[in-house]
Amino acid sequence: MKVATGERDDKKAEGLAATIFCILFHGSKIYLATKFLNGYRPMLVDDFDFDLPKDLIAQRPVSPRDRARLLLLGDREKRVTDLPGLLNPGDMMVFNDTRVIPARLKGKRGQAGVEVTLHKRLDEDRWDVFARPAKKLKVDNLIQFAPEFSASVLARGEGGQVTLRFNRSGADLMTALKNHGSMPLPPYIKRAGLADGRDKSDYQTLFAEVDGAVAAPTAGLHFTDSLIAALDARGIKRATLTLHVGAGTFLPVKTDDTDDHVMHAEWGHIDAATADAINATRSAGGRIIAVGTTSLRLLESAALEDGTLREFRGDTDIFITPGYKFKIVDMLMTNFHLPRSTLFMLVSAFAGFDTMKKTYELAIAKGYRFYSYGDACLLERKQLS
Secondary structure, eight states, X not given: OOOOOHHXXXXXXXXXXXXXXXXXXXXXXXXXXXXXXXXXXXXXXXXXXXXXOGGGBOSSOOSSGGGSEEEETTTEEEEGXXXXXXXXXXXXXXXXXXXXOOOEEEEEETTEEEEEEEEEXXXXXXXXXXXXXXXXXXXXXXXXXXXXXXXXEEEEOSTTEEEEEESSXXXXXXHHHHHHOBOOOOTTSXXXXXOOHHHHHHTSOTTOOEEEESSOOGGGGGOOHXXXXXXXXXXXXXXXXXXXXXXXXXXXXXXXXXXXXXXXXXXEEEOHHHHHHHHHHHHTTOOEEEESHHHHHHHHHHBOTTSOBOOEEXXXXXXXXXXXXXXXXXXXXXXXXXXXXXXXXXXHHHHOHHHHHHHHHHHHHTTOOBSTTSOEEEEEOOOOO
16 A cells, blocks of 8 residues: 655645644634644545455445455454344444435437436436536536436536436436436446346345435445344344435545545435434443444534434535544444545544555455445444544
């Protein structure tokens, strides 16, 4: 794995005094001055790079799903089916119940082909999408997906993002997507064309109930009815929340410093009953196990400074990097993530930067399968001093 150079660190140090001086005159950001005085250094995206053999990128899930390999810290190797014995009665697992919609569409702008992937719902008929080729689209262009299904371009953004207004809304739009769209598989899952019939079930979790995601919360893909029954028998509690995963989760980080990266917002919901149940579990000494980075991100977005979870409804663009102080989550079950990705940064914050570098090196050496259809790891939160 690559690490930041000493020269780069020296350059950061040279600007320290000027940075603190500027920040002290902006009260809303005065907390950053404290971070610098405590030895804070913005991390480089290169810090999170590593080489991954292409043959370790899973193209299909294992069958049954819960037979995927599960790597624990300290070089302990298990299967997902071993989860009940790795947790304690009274612990609580938190799942994301978002449901992936057929968000990938192919259409025509005149005679030219256009492909769009829905990214974020704005209201009943408007969505932010990623389009290809976006540069040729202009405001008021009409994209025809089917004889009676189309969308007009309202605005163009950065990085291929476009805002569309569809000629269907609400439930009618969802019906049109189901009739004409396909599963929005990540770019590293290779298919001859669009997602195939197997992906319609493979790329959906057992908990999927609330339409709105354009990417699966992939840690949840490992669970089966029999595994849930075993967890119940062990006395492991369950809770669900909703975070509609956006296509922005696959976008590369294009900045040099992690501090300069801007996350795409995603919509989430934690109801009062779920927040109360999680708070009660923590008060009773039970651990909170987030199933997937999406569950973790929403839990931390809704957490108060004293570690209490509140009801939450709205957008979150939380970006977690090493140095973040976790308030709610004690353990994290997650798949293996892309190099230089915000998700690898998150797990490095959770379990420790050096720990995750070694864990990923071990996973690669032992042939673990990576990404959405791959294997998983079970991480414990690093205690900050």
